[in-house]
């Protein structure tokens with residue numbers, strides 16, 4: 001846990017993280033030292049209240065913390081992190097001076113994070129599953145008017161990470177955390193690429209915090225599926241560190257790349273939102289990680305030594321043509337407006353395209369070597385996800401090959417952040433590379449659907 005300690009020296013929002021088995025009874029102490037003389041209100045849903053509610057309340061009482069009546073949301077159907085829920089909690093918090101002491105996994109933590117911020121308070125969260133890296137990140141993922149957004153707001157001041165509780169959570173939640181962490185592999189490759197092109201320099205300290213623990217945390221998916229505390233501790237620590245890395249940089253760049261955009265696309269379409277349980281962030285992101293590993297395999301074969309820059313500049317899209325392309329990919333009005341702005345922000349004007357492509361050509365050999373060390377084969381990534389019980393093939397969530405292919409192109413339009421999808425698009429090679437993945441011999445044509453169960 002030394003890594004967490006060194007990370008806490010660099011964060012300005014989260015100041016206190018307690019990780020371990022059987023640490024729930026110490027929640028009151030963590031609360032009291034971070035919010036001295038303040039009232040607490042326990043916020044939970046009926047599931048998290050059932051596993052830790054009374055113990056958390058007792059620990060607060062033992063420290064002499066004054067408490068409001070707990071706020072307990074129904075756990076079934078699963079809580080969705082939307083603006084209506086945030087408004088409701090904000091109203092309840094505005095009626096009291098109490099600081100939220102939430103017992104929450106992903107969605108409820110996001111709701112508490114934003115609602116607390118809106119009433120000008122921080123909060124403490126007891127994490128109930130190793131399912132996301134969002135516990136310690138800056139920003140909350142909230143559906144605003146039905147469209148999923150990352151809303152800026154501070155991370156919690158204090159976090160309690162009880163590993164025994166996480167190990168007892170439904171195994172699909174650990175599998176989701178594995179999926180969220182798996183995308184650090186491809187997000188890291190995207191960051192290396194952007195760094196090599198001078199777009200988004202790598203911060204070496206944050207890189208180390210976020211990426212050093214990833215390999216170790218992903219290496220034993222079977223142990224995670226069995227709920228072994230040792231493996232779970234590694235996963236939880238890696239997820240917490242990812243969040244802290246994002247908190248330090250005030251950017252999700254270290255931990256979120258194009259693999260995440262596959263998930264964002266489904267989230268904005270509301271795909272799987274009404275399922276019970278809803279299709280999790282980590283399941284969608286894990287699949288995005290496999291998708292990007294497959295793409296990187298093709299990308300690494302690329303030799304740009306003879307790439308014809310002049311010919312590519314000739315066919316460089318005009319801003320109008322690019323906007324038309326984005327519009328045809330993003331039919332939902334709210335998504336389209338955003339995607340048009342994000343895509344326009346990363347468009348290189350034709351007058352600069354020649355210089356830019358020469359720069360790409362020059363940087364590619366060294367970038368390729370660094371990326372080759374970072375990524376892993378798609379089949380290995382899919383195997384890890386399958387072993388932990390996460391989604392590793394689109395057919396498992398009812399997505400057809402045609403639909404899934406489209407996701408590569410849609411994902412490219414969603415954010416101005418530069419990824420491997422942008423590199424291929426600029427080279428004019430995105431279509432043929434993606435098509436190749438779905439043609440005989442390509443990864444998605446050949447990939448076997450994992451057996452159910």
Ligand SMILES: [Zn+2]
Pocket residue numbers: 133180256260281285
């Ligand atoms: Zn994520």
